[in-house]
Amino acid sequence: MSKIDHLSVMSISVDQRTNSAPKVQEILTKNGELILGRFGIHDPREENTGLITVNLRGERSRINNMMDQLNGLEGVKVNHMEA
Incomplete structure (x- = not known):
C-alpha cells in the first residue's frame, strides 16, 4: 500500500x-x-431505484474523478466517506 492510498466507502x-x-x-x-x-x-x-455500496482503496484524485463521473449521470447521487 502506498502512502497515497485511502480506504473509503461510497x-x-x-x-x-x-x-x-x-x-x-x-x-x-x-x-x-x-x-x-x-x-x-x-x-x-x-421498482426503478437502486443502491450500490462500494469499498475503495486508491488515490483520492482517482476516487474523486470516479465520483464526478457518477454524479454527472442523470438520476445518480453519490456520497463518499473516508475511513
Whole structure:
C-alpha cells in the first residue's frame, strides 16, 4: 500500500435504474482496480431505484474523478466517506 492510498466507502443511489445502471456499471468497471468490494440492492417497493455500496482503496484524485463521473449521470447521487 502506498502512502497515497485511502480506504473509503461510497454509496451510489440510482434512480431510473433501467436507464442509468448500464452507465454506472461502465464507470465502475473502468475503475475496477480501486474497488475492494461492492454490494448492490434495489428496494422492492421502488421498482426503478437502486443502491450500490462500494469499498475503495486508491488515490483520492482517482476516487474523486470516479465520483464526478457518477454524479454527472442523470438520476445518480453519490456520497463518499473516508475511513
